[in-house]
Amino acid sequence: MSPVHYVALAVILFVIGGVGVLVRRNAIVIFMCIELMLNACNLAFVAFAAMHGNLDGQVIAFFVMVVAAAEVVVGLAILMSIYRARRSASVDDANLLKY
Amino acid sequence: MREVLAAGTNADVIARETLFWILAVISVAAALAMILVRRAVHCAIMLAVVMLCLATMYAMQGAPFLAFVQIIVYTGAVLMLFLFVLMLIGISSADSIVETIKGQRLAAGLAAIGLLVLLALAIGHAAIGPPARPTAANGPTNLTGLSTLIFTTYVFPFEVTGALLITAALGAMVLAYRERTTPKPTQRELAARRLASGQLAPDPAPGVYALHDAADRPALLPDGSPSEPSVSAVLSQRAVTEAPRFVPLEETVEVTAEGGEREIAPSGRAES
Numbered sequence: 001m002s003p004v005h006y007v008a009l010a011v012i013l014f015v016i017g018g019v020g021v022l023v024r025r026n027a028i029v030i031f032m033c034i035e036l037m038l039n040a041c042n043l044a045f046v047a048f049a050a051m052h053g054n055l056d057g058q059v060i061a062f063f064v065m066v067v068a069a070a071e072v073v074v075g076l077a078i079l080m081s082i083y084r085a086r087r088s089a090s091v092d093d094a095n096l097l098k099y
Numbered sequence: 100m101r102e103v104l105a106a107g108t109n110a111d112v113i114a115r116e117t118l119f120w121i122l123a124v125i126s127v128a129a130a131l132a133m134i135l136v137r138r139a140v141h142c143a144i145m146l147a148v149v150m151l152c153l154a155t156m157y158a159m160q161g162a163p164f165l166a167f168v169q170i171i172v173y174t175g176a177v178l179m180l181f182l183f184v185l186m187l188i189g190i191s192s193a194d195s196i197v198e199t200i201k202g203q204r205l206a207a208g209l210a211a212i213g214l215l216v217l218l219a220l221a222i223g224h225a226a227i228g229p230p231a232r233p234t235a236a237n238g239p240t241n242l243t244g245l246s247t248l249i250f251t252t253y254v255f256p257f258e259v260t261g262a263l264l265i266t267a268a269l270g271a272m273v274l275a276y277r278e279r280t281t282p283k284p285t286q287r288e289l290a291a292r293r294l295a296s297g298q299l300a301p302d303p304a305p306g307v308y309a310l311h312d313a314a315d316r317p318a319l320l321p322d323g324s325p326s327e328p329s330v331s332a333v334l335s336q337r338a339v340t341e342a343p344r345f346v347p348l349e350e351t352v353e354v355t356a357e358g359g360e361r362e363i364a365p366s367g368r369a370e371s
Contacts, residue, residue, distance in 0.1 A: 002227070006160065007227060009123050009156075011218045012215075013126065013127065014214075015211050015218070016127070016130040016131060018210075018211060018214060019207055019208070019210075022210065029142050032143060035177065039149065039173070042169075046160050046162050046165060047160060050231075051231060058162050058165055058245060059253050062164075063257075063260060065169070069172060069267075070263050070267035073268065076181070077274035078274055079184060083187075
């Protein structure tokens with residue numbers, strides 16, 4: 001199995017995640033789409049590591065996972081506090097700074 | 100072991116290709132479903148499917164450690180966190196399908212096609228060769244190779260990651276903390292409130308044992324009408340509760356005995 005197949009799959013998943021971020025309104029779903037994009041990047045990193053026969057790509061993917069975990073923790077905490085203040089998880093309702 | 104996997108027989112290669120295509124189709128379909136379904140819980144389940152497919156692909160590409168980290172950290176911890184927050188915010192928080200910005204979906208679709216073409220061109224131009232044999236410098240196994248790299252070449256990023264995780268934990272605690280604006284009610288105040296409310300006993304239990312075996316069925320009062328406070332407020336908010344029809348026993352027996360008709364005549368007294 002050539003790494004190019006894995007990279008192509010990673011590209012498709014990344015684009016799908018990007019569309020989700022652009023289209024969806026629920027902040028939690030947007031977060032999940034960001035996770036999908038990060039996972040697609042990880043898949044590309046692992047494919048490149050397999051292509052070069054060394055483990056650097058896998059180490060980078062590991063770091064991406066750690067950063068994603070930290071991002072989810074802080075992001076969901078922000079979401080919780082927004083929900084407490086505005087009783088809504090929709091990104092349209094967080095418009096206090098709009099005008 | 101790795102040499103055997105890397106070399107591979109013909110049947111091995113075919114098995115890998117088959118597995119790849121199955122997993123690719125499943126993961127793309129699940130990702131598409133994730134951005135199409137309305138309920139956030141279904142999105143989380145679809146994301147779990149994608150992550151499990153990717154974990155299998157990591158294992159196929161000689162990254163067993165990452166495959167297990169993917170399952171344990173992502174599918175286990177991160178998705179559970181998502182589900183926790185979903186439960187706190189409200190399970191029924193379905194997305195509205197109304198477009199608030201005119202032409203947003205069309206623009207998003209165009210942007211997606213543009214990005215796809217751009218990335219496809221970049222990959223097409225890049226020279227992505229066949230997988231290389233893992234070198235001896237990577238250590239005897241995947242795990243030892245990874246740990247050697249993390250604790251030698253990447254030791255500084257690794258320590259920065261530790262600082263990042265501590266900062267994230269602190270940030271989450273600060274953000275999720277809510278200061279109490281009113282003093283906490285004492286036991287005496289709670290008792291006085293309960294006496295003033297006029298209801299000393301707890302709420303009645305739902306009619307689980309009466310006709311249906313579910314907690315969303317209200318209990319029936321002696322006159323046959325459904326009792327409102329017997330169903331949890333959460334369930335009645337979701338508007339899935341439906342008051343049971345009160346059917347006297349003798350009427351039921353009569354109808355079934357007459358012509359074998361399954362339909363039960365409503366009594367009219369407790370029509371929902």
